Amino acid sequence: MTAPQVTLATAHEHGLTTDEFAQIETILGRTPTFEELGVFSVMWSEHCSYKSSRVHLKTLPTTGPRVLQGPGENAGALDVGDGVAVVFKIESHNHPSFVEPFQGAATGVGGILRDIFTMGARPIANLNSLHFGRPEHARTPFLVRGVVAGIGHYGNCIGVPTVGGEVHFDPGYDHNILVNAFTLGVVASDRIFRAAADGPGNSVLYVGSKTGRDGIHGASLLASAEFDAESETKRPTVQVGDPFTEKLLLEACLELMSPAYSEHLVGIQDMGAAGLTSSSTEMASRSGTGIDLDLSRVPLRERVVTPYEMLLSESQERMLLVVHRGSEEIVQELFRKWDLDAEVIGTVTDSQRLRATFEGRLVVDIPIDPLTDGAPALNRPAAEAAEQETPRLVLADLPEPVDYGEALLQLLASPNLCSREWVYRQYDAYVGGGTIVRPGSDAAVVRLPGTEKAIAISVDSMARFCAIDPYVGMVSAVAESARNLAASGAEPIGVTNCLNFGNPEKPEVMWQFQQAVQGLHDACVAFGTPVVSGNVSFYNETEGSSIPPSPVIGMVGLLEDASQHVTQWFKGDGDAIVLLGRNHEELGGSEYVATAHHQVRGTLPWIDLDVERRLIDVLRAGAREGLLRSAHDVSAGGLAIALAECCITSESSARHGARIDLEDGLRPDALLFGESHGRAVVSARRRHLTRLRELADRAEVPIAVIGEVRGQRLEIGELVALGVDEMHTRWSEAFAGLLGEE
Amino acid sequence: MSAEGNGATGWLARVYVTPKQGVLDPQGKAVQQSLHALGYPEVLDLRLGKYVEVTLAEISRESAETRVREMCERLLANGVIEDFRFDLEASR
Amino acid sequence: MSAEGNGATGWLARVYVTPKQGVLDPQGKAVQQSLHALGYPEVLDLRLGKYVEVTLAEISRESAETRVREMCERLLANGVIEDFRFDLEASR
């Protein structure tokens, strides 16, 4: 079994350019072996090297008093006081989920979970952001069912609650769906583990599942190449997730990192994309050391796995550990307790090289630096596409709806606004016992074990806005997340992000990317929320057509007192309904224009980050002082949808109606359905109105009592009068209808 | 088993769905380990699949073949990670 | 397939586990409904079970029979809701 001869053609097949191949020959001073070529190709892939994005990501704000770990590790970490830190990250699994939705999504969840517990943190919350094609597209229902079931399967089985997320439908994802998974974990702030391979002479341990041939050139190459009919045939063996094994791995690793065992552990890293290769290289790189691997000792699932395959396999549920010399037995014993393989497969060296032998033969001998920090970094050309100029939306040309009640019902039942309960009912939101606010409100709220505090989390994207203007869209998404957190009573403290874009070799895609990064930068600076982790997914493109720019952000907020959390639905008759913020005549890019008039265009609503900041301050102060019976930000679908949601989203059957009177002299459809920023609907007891007004006045946030919680109907002036039950039925049954279920 | 003739007859299709070679079969692996623990070391390998019995109305054998194959491809098996085979038995 | 003889040989046991007649089989029913919805009205009945392929080390046929039956009774099938049957094929 000899490995193939390496030529320039082989390099091309590996996705390396002629230039890159020449560089490799220079670095090595010889032609690479087949195994070495494999190592270079994955380490220099877009997925591992971030070659197109690195220069841009460097500009993001990543520091702050709470930051314990910024980008660069498996996940970011923020100090939340009381000796506790939260560790979180979001990651894409787009291509694998399109090929095999159930397993693709499941292994996506498995991967992000490993990123979190690798750092010593126990995962306590999963969220996800999903973008599918049109519901009418033949493949969409299949993809939705598979992805949702896969996410549920993995999270439920491993015992981490899935507490929130978002689902979007748009024709732009017909051939390239987006599946982004977010996990947050908790850890004592002085016990965060890092992926280091310190101390030459220490042992390298392989733990977890055995290695098979799955996913070779999977995540790394798939995520770095456009998707076309041909890749169907080149399709790598699909990875099957085994959440049961990962549960054992999770418990075993956390036990190893507990005070009883942690003295034995030097560093730990999960084997994700490019498996053994990237984990060993990255660990050595961080410590300025080298690693010698004996591939003959890698636990195998199949009889014939070549050294090349061992290096590149993306078999799931595996971790690489570095333990002190002499500790091997103790650590192996611990993993045996959990019925897991644990093999010593190498040693840390001071060579600053990655060396791998197989059956006594040296198959890889590469200096570490060119594989990691020294990997190619590109500043790709960027240019706005000519057709980016969207035609103006002339309000006067849009006919007003004949029946506003019917228009509201239609919006409530539209794909992007209807209830997501069909989705989240398949997710265990309770497991672990910490979920205070389950899916269905603006943000999920989970308590921080051992403290009075809670964490609020929201993941958001504004793909419709980003398609019109990626900068404004990104800023809007960050603002939406921040509002969601504040409406739940939390102070936004940090951000993770997943930047889903098309082919970066196209200047217009690079332009979108730059715009979004700039937007992320500006918004995070304004909110004082550092970016501590993230992920870039390029090449979301099928047969030359690219997805709309789709940056997704995950924002984390802190509640000092968990009992001060707020939910979005009305609580009781007689409460006053208050609008914070100002209505504008802005219909551009709205869900209403898209649904009722089938157009994605117009000038996007103006966004002023200072206004947003002040709104957030009022919401938080109101929550802290216990003034808010409910709070809901105004976003997709506008004010009328926000009000309807306040009436119908309660999990219990105790729902409430409202009587609303709006005095603004705006065109009614703009007033009801426009998506102007900087607004929230709150309800409060009458006796608290004066105090609420003081808070708003002090922050210079417009405040108006617009109605009262009352009865079982939503009445908005003379425009709308709908039964709460009717709205609830239309809204809650629509999702199954989209999938062709009754 | 029964006389089939050429005319239409009812059918019992037996469909066997198995994980594709090389694809991880976590279920099979776990069951195998369990059997070892229960004292069956002679189990060298175990793969867990699905078995579906489909009773079909009276149609021709040809049509039954095509239809069942289609059902497997569309619903009963997941072509990306599973293989299937089936046999047909005339009934009544 | 291969000549078995009387001596010890490896075995492939194929185990079929099916829902007991008269016990609710929601899964089978749901799959049948899906097939109807997909345009296969000819499906009159559908029962969803499990198919297990067990590779056994070299033992006598008798012993293989007893052992596999035992595995089924103890683990592979749940007698409250499931029936099983199996066949053995000599391997190698």
Added chain:
Amino acid sequence: MRWGVVTFPGSNDDAQTAFVLEGLLGEKVARLWHKDTTLGALDAVVLPGGFSYGDYLRCGAMARFSPIMSAVEGFAADGGLVIGVCNGFQILCEAGLLPGALVRNRDLRFLCQRTHVRVEDTDTAFTNRCRRGEVLDIPIKHGEGCYVADAATLDALETGRQIVLRYCDAEGRVTAGSNPNGSLGSIAGVRNARGNVFGMMPHPEYAAEWLVGGEDGRKIFLSMVASGGVSSDAVVSATRSKVVSGP
């Protein structure tokens, strides 16, 4: 009372169960590992929810062979109180400690939601702190919670008053619409004939605190405490007044 909470590989609700018993109700809890072969001196054992052995093959099928299960079976045979929740219920059925079996939900999907269950009988060691007909608000989260048994078994369960909890609506009506998973007879919880082994699909441990999920689930554990670890009715009423206090 001294409780044992078992951890199987893949158990997910063990820690939460222990937290409720110890942290909220002030009970003594011993954490048991599935490879343990003895229980020690206990008054009650909990088999918690989760996905033991990944729920591969059948839920609970492999866990029932864990070494600790022989000890649990012995404990039950001696009259000890055993409660299985969700996966624990499935394990008890697989082990033959409870009749019937739990199969895939009617619509084949995992279901996580608040549910209502009606207390059918209060003369049990598990519901003596409830009112007859009382509606409890306790969440379910399972993919395989559809209770099935053959007709004879179901008859025996009815006549033996072994059906302890049924799914119902908020007003206590048992209807087709209030049955989330297709369980026969809307059965959400059953006990054995002797009355010392009980299984339920809803999770009382996730309805034990106002902040997360309400408090209705406490009544199940408090009933067991009130029974003093004994299943006989006489003892139940004698200890009913016992109030639980924290450490």
